[in-house]
Amino acid sequence: MKELADGVWHIQCLPGPHWAVNAYLAGDVLIDAGCRQSTGRILKQLEGHEVTAHALTHAHPDHQGASRDICEKFGIPFSCPEADIPAAEDPNVIRERQPDQFMAVFFWRIFHGPGHKVDKPIGEGDEVAGFEGLDVPGRSAGHVAFWRESDGVLVLGDVLANMDQLTLIPGLHEPKPYLTPDPEENRRSARKLAALEPKLVAFGHGAPLRDTKKFVDFVEALPS
Numbered sequence: 317m318k319e320l321a322d323g324v325w326h327i328q329c330l331p332g333p334h335w336a337v338n339a340y341l342a343g344d345v346l347i348d349a350g351c352r353q354s355t356g357r358i359l360k361q362l363e364g365h366e367v368t369a370h371a372l373t374h375a376h377p378d379h380q381g382a383s384r385d386i387c388e389k390f391g392i393p394f395s396c397p398e399a400d401i402p403a404a405e406d407p408n409v410i411r412e413r414q415p416d417q418f419m420a421v422f423f424w425r426i427f428h429g430p431g432h433k434v435d436k437p438i439g440e441g442d443e444v445a446g447f448e449g450l451d452v453p454g455r456s457a458g459h460v461a462f463w464r465e466s467d468g469v470l471v472l473g474d475v476l477a478n479m480d481q482l483t484l485i486p487g488l489h490e491p492k493p494y495l496t497p498d499p500e501e502n503r504r505s506a507r508k509l510a511a512l513e514p515k516l517v518a519f520g521h522g523a524p525l526r527d528t529k530k531f532v533d534f535v536e537a538l539p540s
């Protein structure tokens with residue numbers, strides 16, 4: 317694993333392009349857990365690290381795929397944004413909440429993992445591994461990002477991506493509308509995050525970005 321910032325490590329969840337599907341270890345908390353195919357790969361990268369809790373930015377198939385297996389393996393509690401709890405506990409709810417589009421069903425089918433009982437909701441202002449939870453819905457009903465003001469580190473999940481999710485070509489993008497129930501709400505969430513002027517942005521998809529201006533300018537250029 318590569319340490320991106322103090323106590324924040326990147327975990328590669330799928331073979332192939334290094335940053336295609338990301339999870340992070342923040343302190344001793346695993347943030348996101350890739351697809352159901354990711355379990356062994358994540359466990360291997362966590363070897364030698366203490367993991368005491370698992371939290372999701374949002375309950376989508378490429379973030380909750382290995383959640384149950386990893387929580388059971390370590391015997392650790394599972395946290396998730398409050399509005400995403402039904403989806404984290406029952407993956408059928410993920411499919412129901414996604415747009416009724418071929419690609420949404422396709423990704424759900426190939427990637428989703430089993431549901432798992434959520435022990436604790438996460439919401440605005442909640443502390444997770446020294447980060448503060450921020451409500452940034454749109455990509456899912458209850459998406460959260462994790463913000464550490466002391467060094468400007470933002471783990472933003474899928475509010476934006478630094479890679480095209482289909483072509484895997486690097487670059488800032490809004491999430492695909494056919495995989496996003498409320499793109500307008502998501503845009504408002506992106507503006508909330510850009511206002512923080514983060515120094516390092518860690519994405520669910522794509523390489524980390526250390527260019528605050530590029531991030532802020534991209535968000536400012538989004539249609540209102």
Ligand SMILES: [Zn+2]
Pocket residue numbers: 376378379474520521
């Ligand atoms: Zn994702």
